[in-house]
Amino acid sequence: MKAIGEWIRKATRQVLDPDREERLNEVVSLLYRDMQSAGEKFSLAQFKKECGYTDHDVELAKRRIYQTLLVRAWQDRKVTAAEQKTLEWVVTRLHIPRAEATQLHHLAARECFAKSLSCAMDDGALSGEEALQLEQIAMSVGMSLGEFVRMYFQNEGEDYLRGIFAACAEGGVLADDAWSRLAAATKRLGLSRRDLLSAVKVQAERLIEHVLADAKSDGELSESEERVLKKLITTFELDSESANYIKKSIAALQTIRNARRGKLPSLERPTGIAVRSGEIVHYHSPATWMQKRILKSGEQWDQHVGTVTITDNRLLFSSDTKSFDVRFGKIVSHNGATGIVRIQRMEKPESYIRVEEDEPIAYSIFEGSLALSNQTRLSQQDGAPMRHIPRDVRQRVWQRYGGRCAECSANQYLEFDHVIPVAKGGSNTDANVQLLCRKCNLKKSDLI
Ligand SMILES: [Zn+2]
Known part of the structure; x- marks a missing residue:
């Protein structure tokens, strides 16, 4: 909003006063020439009286001169004592308010600091020599490196750390050495680990989401993915809410991995479900059965809200409106997508069962149970490898x-x-x- 406001002001000024820029340049060069030739005898009041420009124009020109000199002084990334003296002289002679001059000086220092820092961090590390150069910049505005960095980090510095972090975490992988170099640089800049962690928190969470989505894409959490995720939780010292979310996701993916390898969970018998003695329950969850019925008038889909139970030899759906159970031997084909298991029973229309679970474990347990019980491969229309x-x-x-x-x-x-x-x-x-x-x-x- 601020940028738009400024843009409008600038555009309006230009519309109302189209020659302003040209005139201002004239004032700047006149004023500067006058200062140089008059030296100690220069008087701003005198200049104003003689030049014939408005006070407003002269005020603008004053600041432009100071800014130009600042840029020139900062060009070699430090302000020498001689340069400092010249700047002081200009501020006094031109009656630039002290606070304003300091602010402009800090702004220039910050810009210079940002440039130097990004140069220094090009290789991802901050050497002692580079740190010294930064310290010089801070000293030019009368601050210690730590003080300066803290001031700087309240403004654009955090973006900067985030930028480096993004480079460290490119492609959904956090390079070990990149992260430790970033941590070392942060320390060298006089910032705490907290500063770094809070600056990159959001991005760290994005990185974790990326690793999770990768792991989910093939439904398999590889051991290395699991290691990476667990390490990220500790590295970023995540709060319990984010950590729980990740731990839950890891647990779900572990269940899927185990199910694929024939290691199925065995649960307590759910109450109200007619499980036979000796039958092992592998899965139980709230679910919706979408039942397809072929009527004379065409297809009709009925929805029944209840629970699904997967045991070592059948699948049971149970609800107040309608229930069914099917032995694995009667299933001729099946496939699974996000939270949905499609089953084709012998001589029956297809059924869809949607589970309310957060993670797609239902299908993998169903598949695992089926494979274990049948010891055969069924026709799989949407197999994992594909x-x-x-x-x-x-x-x-x-x-x-x-x-x-x-x-x-x-x-x-x-x-x-x-x-x-x-x-x-x-x-x-x-x-x-x-x-x-x-x-x-x-x-x-x-x-x-
Ligand atoms: Zn969405």
């Missing part, structure tokens, strides 16, 4: 959506999604892969 999205595609898709849901811009619970499902002939290409949050992905699945 769903696998290559890493470079994931990378580009993540960039394209800036780590946000394509539908609602949410930045948590993100998943890579096939626009056209693999089962329907969709491919693993950039154009067919998008980033969706869990909620939007579920909504999309509803539209099957």
Whole structure:
């Protein structure tokens, strides 16, 4: 808003006073020449009286001269004692208010500091010599490095740390050495670890979401991904809410990994579900059954809200309106997407069961139970290997959506999604892969 306001003011001034810029340049060069030739005898009041320009123009010209001299003095990234003396002289002679002069000086110092810092950090590290150069800049405005950095960091410095962090975390991987160099540089600049962590907090969370989405994309949490995630929680000293979210996601992905390897959880018998003695319960969750019925008038879908239970030999759906159970042997094909299991029973229309779980564990447990019980492969229309999205595609898709849901811009619970499902002939290409949050992905699945 501030920038727009300034722009409007500037544009209006130019419309009302089109020759202003040219005239101002004249005042600047006249005033500067007069100061140089008169030396100690220079008087601002005298100049104002004789030059014939408005006070306003002269005031503007004064500041321009001071700023030009500042830029010139700072060109070699330090202000020498001689330069300092000249600047002082100009401030006094031109009657520039002290506070304003200091502010302009600090502004120039900050700009210079930013340039030097980014040069110094080009290689990702801050050497002792480079730190010394920065200290010189701080001393030029009468501050210690620590004081200066703290002042600087209240303004654009945090953006700067974030910028370096973004480079460290490129491609969803936090390079170990890059992070430790950044931490070392932060320390050398006289900032605390807290300063660094709070500056990069949001980005750190984005990085974690990226690693999580990557892990979810093939439903497999590799051991290295798990290590990375656990390390990030400690490195960034995340608060309990974020840490819990990640731990929950890790646990869910671990369950999926184990299910794929035939290691299935065994649960307590859920109350109210007719489980036979000796039957092992692997999964139980609130669920909605979308029942397809073929009527004379056409297809009809009924929804029943209840629970789904997966045991070592069947799947049970139970609700107040309608229940069914199916032995694994009677299932002829199945596939799973986000939180949805599609089952084709012998001589029955297809069924969809949507679970209310946060993570897509239902299908992997279902698959694992089925495989263990049948010891055979069923026809799988949307098998895991086909769903696998290559890493470079994931990378580009993540960039394209800036780590946000394509539908609602949410930045948590993100998943890579096939626009056209693999089962329907969709491919693993950039154009067919998008980033969706869990909620939007579920909504999309509803539209099957
Ligand atoms: Zn969304």
